[in-house]
Amino acid sequence: MTRVLKRSLLSVALVAALSAPALAQVQTPPAAPTRDSDAIFPPWQHGRNNDAVDRGLEFTVPQVDDLADFHGDLTDPKLVLYVGGNYFFAMAPLVAAFEARHPEYKGRLYWETIPPGLLIDQIKAGGKITSGNMTWTTKADVYLAGLGKVRDEVKSGILTGPVVPYVTNDLAIMVPAGNPAGIHGLADLGKPGVRLIMPNPQFEGVVRQIKAALGKAGGPELVKAVYETKLADGTTILTHIHHRQTPLFLMQGRGDAGVTWKSEALFQEQVGNPISHVDIPAGQNATAVYAAAMVKGAAHPEAAKAWLAFIRSPEALAVFGRYGFKPFVGDAPASE
Numbered sequence: 001m002t003r004v005l006k007r008s009l010l011s012v013a014l015v016a017a018l019s020a021p022a023l024a025q026v027q028t029p030p031a032a033p034t035r036d037s038d039a040i041f042p043p044w045q046h047g048r049n050n051d052a053v054d055r056g057l058e059f060t061v062p063q064v065d066d067l068a069d070f071h072g073d074l075t076d077p078k079l080v081l082y083v084g085g086n087y088f089f090a091m092a093p094l095v096a097a098f099e100a101r102h103p104e105y106k107g108r109l110y111w112e113t114i115p116p117g118l119l120i121d122q123i124k125a126g127g128k129i130t131s132g133n134m135t136w137t138t139k140a141d142v143y144l145a146g147l148g149k150v151r152d153e154v155k156s157g158i159l160t161g162p163v164v165p166y167v168t169n170d171l172a173i174m175v176p177a178g179n180p181a182g183i184h185g186l187a188d189l190g191k192p193g194v195r196l197i198m199p200n201p202q203f204e205g206v207v208r209q210i211k212a213a214l215g216k217a218g219g220p221e222l223v224k225a226v227y228e229t230k231l232a233d234g235t236t237i238l239t240h241i242h243h244r245q246t247p248l249f250l251m252q253g254r255g256d257a258g259v260t261w262k263s264e265a266l267f268q269e270q271v272g273n274p275i276s277h278v279d280i281p282a283g284q285n286a287t288a289v290y291a292a293a294m295v296k297g298a299a300h301p302e303a304a305k306a307w308l309a310f311i312r313s314p315e316a317l318a319v320f321g322r323y324g325f326k327p328f329v330g331d332a333p334a335s336e
Contacts, residue, residue: 038062040251040273049092067131068244072110074138079303081111082123082295084145084205085243086169088113089267090319097315102306110138115241116145117203123158123295141298142307146205147291154293165291166312167325170280171206171213172262174246177274181256186217186284189257190225195235197249197258198226199242206242209286210259216284247275261288263323270323289328 041062043049049071069085083091091111099106112119112129119140122129127139143150143159153159175183181194189196201207214223230236237255239245246258247268257278265277292311294304310316317327 040248041066043068049088067134069113069241070131071113073107074110074136076108077110077138077300078105078108079110079300079307080138080141081109081307082119082140082143083111083113084116084119084149084290085113085241086206086261087263087290087320087323087325088243089271090263090323090325093319093322094311094316097313097319098307098310101310101313101315102303105303105306113243115203116143116149116205119143119145120149120153120158121203139297139299140295141300141304142292143295144290144292144311147289148208149205150291150293158296159293160296161293162308163291163293164308164311165289165328167290167317167320167328169261169263169288169290169325170285171209171259172265172280173257173278174250174260174265174268175257175276175278176250176253177276179276179278183257183278185278186214186259186280187222189214189259190218190222190230193235194257195237195255196226196230197237197239197242197246197255199246199259200238200240201227204239204242206259206261206288209288213259213280213284213286217280247273250275263325266324290325 043066054073069088071091081091091113095109095111099109112122114122120143123140123143126137128135128137143153147163147165150159150163154161154163173183173186173189175181181188183189183194188194199207199210211223211227214226218225226236231238237249239249239258242258242260243264246255246260247264249255250258251274262277262279265275268275269277292308294301294308298304312328317325320327
């Protein structure tokens, strides 16, 4: 091969190498989030669930420094809400609608969206909580959770009436996009090898409804398979905070399915995360009634009363409707 020919071939190779990245950048579509991508980690709403007007230094590092379920400025809030975390995604538009009705509270709300049992523990601790290396105290004015839990805490003296029910919610099976394990219903969750991400009975109130639904679909045997047999063999993972961990673990490939409220799956689909869901037939499903009440000794009773009046308003119900919640109608069931 002549020296001239070698130089020509080298030039062609060099041009191709330099052009390839530019061509790839133009032609290759954006990659979907991978198991290790920061895009799959909460918070998934990019700061929209923060009510603070002046946010100072923005410092959020997914997987490292990320308080996804604590919202707003706790310096001097005028209304503090402890919200069972099942509708963390609805809180920003709810707060915006509330502030439009009550502009005197704009930028002065603080709320938490951890599981309802843990919120009661925090109330009993005087509002003090520690996350990572940070400890703070912010006492609740209003507590929002399942109707049964709210009623129980009114009886215990932690909350004070009236109890205000406002919306209902149904269960669904959350799965990764494309449903690779081929889950078709609750009965499939008992199959060996199907890996489950399930809420923890210790502090997740939704477990009561999930066990009732499993019982309707497959009797006590299915309940035992999901919450005992598969837990023992490692194919059921229990969460500490299922509205965050279930979709995250599914996106990480750690599970094939998990039972959540349908609203949570709809939110994940709406924001574009690689999550889907399988509907549960009405005859096997369970319905929750959500309710709220003021915390005894609330520091901001007038603001609390305003929120309790707002939560059943047309504006609030319209927000809930985006995620599949239905307005509560009629008398609350005594068993809830």
